[in-house]
Amino acid sequence: MPLHLLPAPPAALRSVLAALRSPTAARHPGSAPAAPGGTHSRLQPELPLPLHEMTSFSRAAGSSATRLTGWRFLLREAEAPAGSFPPAAAESVLTPDGWAFGYFCGGPYVPSTRRALQQAESLTEDFQPRLLSVPQLYMLTLWLHGDTGADPAQGTPQPSDLLIPLAPAPPGIAAHRPHRVDALLPLLTRRAVPAPLMRTPA
Incomplete structure (x- = not known):
């Protein structure tokens, strides 16, 4: 089924477009090289995705808390065919003053995101x-x-939502395999939250 991609906040998109034209925009190690002239002007943003961060786990309740930290845009070469794997991504972050460009990034998570989106498009349910x-x-x-x-x-993630871990995934968790939240979250909680120490009776 088609995915319900929502538009990013206009200010977030503008921050990325301005960075693509800037020769001084920050780049993470391993990100795509700049275009001739010192800019990323040959790259175009597409597929905006809100980026949430899991901030806490509750072992007792089997739940989690999340917060929005930014919007990530996959970037493609202007001449590349639609659906081709992106060479890089750009992130706009939420600051006290509004949306601001964060950085360009490369690495395995970028093509893995595109692959996971292709997987999601083959599912029968509708998702955001x-x-x-x-x-x-x-x-x-x-x-x-x-x-x-x-x-x-x-x-926050609902029990029937799906999570597709991107590659590389932590040991013991299969990348590019859809997991229901109520099946995967307990495993993540056990790994993220240390078990309480046993007290020796006095």
Whole structure:
């Protein structure tokens, strides 16, 4: 089914477009090289995805808390055919003063995001795609939210939502395999939240 991609905030998109024209925009190590002239002007943003970060786990409740940290745009060469794997991504971050360009990034998560989106398009259910970062586990997933009309800046993973871990995934977690949240979240919680120490009776 087609994914319900929502538009990014206009200010977030503008920050990325300005950075693509700038010779001094920040780049992470491993990101795509600048175009001739010192800019990324041959790259175009597409497929904006809200990026959420998992901020806490609750072992007792089997739940989690998340917050929106930015919007990530996959970038493609202007001459590249639609659907080709992107060479890089750009991120706009939310600051106290509004949306601002964060950085360009490359590495395996970029093509893995495009591959996961292609996987999601083959599913029979309708979803709103998001990205969900689990920094405690150095993990990034494509989060397929079942409420397609939800505000992309709000919400937490629901039990029936799907998570597709991007490659490289943590050991023991299969990348590019859709997992229901209620099946994967307990595993993530056990890894992220240390078990309480047993007390020796006095």
